[in-house]
Amino acid sequence: MNRMQLNALLVLVVAGLAAALYFTQKKEDKGAPLTTLAADAVTSIRIEHPGQPTIRLDKQAGRWQLTAPVQAATDPFEVASLVNLATQETKRKLPLAEVKLGELKLDPPQFSVTLNDQKLDFGDMEPLEYRRYVRVGDAVALIDDPSSTAVDADYSDLVAKDLLPAAAELQKIEVPGLTVARAADGKTWTANPAAADASSDALAAFTEAWRKARAMWNAKMPADGGQGEPITLTLKDGAAVHLVLVSREPQLILDRPDLKLRYSLSKADADTLLKLPEAPKPAPTGDAAGAATPAPAAAPAKP
Known part of the structure; x- marks a missing residue:
């Protein structure tokens, strides 16, 4: 028997063993569900x-x-x-x-x-x-x-990571040093104290940040928790969510005493939830950017 015939025979033997294993091996049945409930x-x-x-x-x-x-x-x-x-x-x-x-x-x-x-x-x-x-x-x-x-x-x-219900409509937001409230027209927002950079876009971005605020994780509020600066979120229906600003670093930590709950948010959230967005800086002009003004061309020399 030459080498080619021997290799072919070995291939047939291996294939036969694999087929026998496949057809004779008993497949493990999936276990029953723990209860009869769907x-x-x-x-x-x-x-x-x-x-x-x-x-x-x-x-x-x-x-x-x-x-x-x-x-x-x-x-x-x-x-x-x-x-x-x-x-x-x-x-x-x-x-x-x-x-x-x-x-x-x-x-x-x-x-x-x-x-x-x-x-x-x-x-x-x-x-x-x-x-x-x-x-x-x-x-x-x-x-x-x-x-x-x-x-x-x-x-x-088990508590939702969202600080506010999905359908909540804000009426007023009070954070340390700033209050943003819905104006009398019910559509625009006002800031107190008023700031030069409190544009309608900045106020809308601030309120939207609170509406979508979400913790990275929750924890049980410690026994000595609830100490810090108060934050009040008043909803349009008159209900209010009371929070306590515990720390800004290394994460933004907010306690909710009524739920005995501590929210841990990203440090970056402090910039969107505790102050208004900064107004965009105007694009620098040529002089402001330090660009040199071209010197006038020299007059030709007299003969």
């Missing part, structure tokens, strides 16, 4: 940690709202992590008779999440594949560990 059927969520206030979220007119321990708009990405628990894949399921709940930290559970009326008790992490033990009814399931920011005892991550 994600869009979830309308209420409760998160309970021992010794901590219950966190409650309710779906109202198609939008999720935090309703306890405070009332606030929610971050859709964080809430999605909770809603998706309903259909999260079960990697393995164990009957209660085969486990010791205390050893899995399920008696009592570390915390519980209730979707509508379906209670999920969360226990310890499985040490080999780092999956979470969850008691569901009369069984214990193993699932991929959910986002800790969504299920922990601190509700701050």
Whole structure:
């Protein structure tokens, strides 16, 4: 048998082995969902940690709202992590008779999440594949560990990063050293104290910056928080949002005492939220730019 025939035979053997492996290998079936609920059927969520206030979220007119321990708009990405628990894949399921709940930290559970009326008790992490033990009814399931920011005892991550509701209409903005208010015509804005550079464009940009202001992240306001310069955002319906300017560097930090919440914004936001935009500087003229004026041509010499 020459080398060419030998190579061809080896190719056929390898191909045959690959085909046999492909057709005989048992494909792993996808695990069942953690609950029988469809994600869009979830309308209420409760998160309970021992010794901590219950966190409650309710779906109202198609939008999720935090309703306890405070009332606030929610971050859709964080809430999605909770809603998706309903259909999260079960990697393995164990009957209660085969486990010791205390050893899995399920008696009592570390915390519980209730979707509508379906209670999920969360226990310890499985040490080999780092999956979470969850008691569901009369069984214990193993699932991929959910986002800790969504299920922990601190509700701050669940609150919307936007400082104002999307539909909010501002009437007056009071920041340290400056007040910008809607004029009597309801369309234009005025500044107090008045400034030479308080153009209509600058005032509109200032109010729009506040309307779209968004934190990079939220945190629980510390016990000694709420100390600083007051900021008041009055809405057109008469409601007001009270903030406290804590610091400008290294990030712009604003506390919201009624929600016990601390917003961390970009340092650059201090330039758009705490003062009016600077008027554009006029383009330099030739003289202002230091350009030399051409000297007059010399008169021809007399013969």
